[in-house]
Amino acid sequence: MSNIAVVGGHGQVARHLHPFLVEAGHTPVALVRNEDYRADLEAAGAEVRLLDIESDDAAAFAAAFEGCSAVVFAAGGGPDGDVERKRTVDLEGSLKSVEGAQQAGISRFVQISAIGVDEPVADDAGEVWQAYVAAKRDADAALRESGLDWTILRPGGLVDEPGTGMVALAPTLDRGSIPRADVAAVVAACLDEEATIGKQWELVAGQTPVLAAIRSS
Numbered sequence: 001m002s003n004i005a006v007v008g009g010h011g012q013v014a015r016h017l018h019p020f021l022v023e024a025g026h027t028p029v030a031l032v033r034n035e036d037y038r039a040d041l042e043a044a045g046a047e048v049r050l051l052d053i054e055s056d057d058a059a060a061f062a063a064a065f066e067g068c069s070a071v072v073f074a075a076g077g078g079p080d081g082d083v084e085r086k087r088t089v090d091l092e093g094s095l096k097s098v099e100g101a102q103q104a105g106i107s108r109f110v111q112i113s114a115i116g117v118d119e120p121v122a123d124d125a126g127e128v129w130q131a132y133v134a135a136k137r138d139a140d141a142a143l144r145e146s147g148l149d150w151t152i153l154r155p156g157g158l159v160d161e162p163g164t165g166m167v168a169l170a171p172t173l174d175r176g177s178i179p180r181a182d183v184a185a186v187v188a189a190c191l192d193e194e195a196t197i198g199k200q201w202e203l204v205a206g207q208t209p210v211l212a213a214i215r216s217s
Helices: 012-023 035-043 058-064 083-104 127-144 180-191 210-216
Strands: 003-007 027-032 047-050 070-073 108-112 149-155 157-159 166-170 177-179 199-205
Touching: 003 012, 012 027, 012 180, 027 035, 035 047, 058 083, 070 083, 070 180, 083 108, 083 127, 108 127, 108 180, 127 149, 149 180, 157 180, 166 180, 166 210, 177 180, 180 199, 180 210
Parallel strands: 003 027, 003 070, 027 047, 070 108, 108 149, 149 199, 157 177, 177 199
Antiparallel strands: 166 199
8 A cells, every 4th residue: 555645635536536546555645725625535535634736835745745655746726717826736736746756755746637738729719728738738848857757647628427437548639528537547547557657648538448548558
């Protein structure tokens, strides 16, 4: 059993992830800024530690990662229309997570990004969308250059439908949607598959069971 730090531990994907980690024999360490989330997360089998992604520095991230063997970056500023939070959460939160992992001596790092963020953004795209794409693109680039044992997952449109356990996974895919539960299942499976290190995949709903998709991609 190992402890897995989950940055953005009360996010929608993260809340699906914790039970998968528990089922795999791990202890999810949910990093959240609000003490009010503790009871719900502990009921899901997670250990809870407090961390403010936006205001804490990399040293605080490293301290929050103590005793963990891997980090999952599952945080996001969300569709709140706030351009600034795309930088402070989606980009800087990832950068501080990477630096914190390095300081803590943790090499394994799985990041949830978004499909198509390396593609040019349309001129008529809104300011918030442009900021979001830039933040995810730059966070992924920094992780690839970090020297960590990284995996980057770039899901399509996230939906709240029940997970099916069936996905499509490849370096590039046509845009599509995927249940958040299936994204969580892929994250959990990647942590236990050494062959996923150094892989960047796009991810949508598909016809292949999660583990088979990972092992054949």
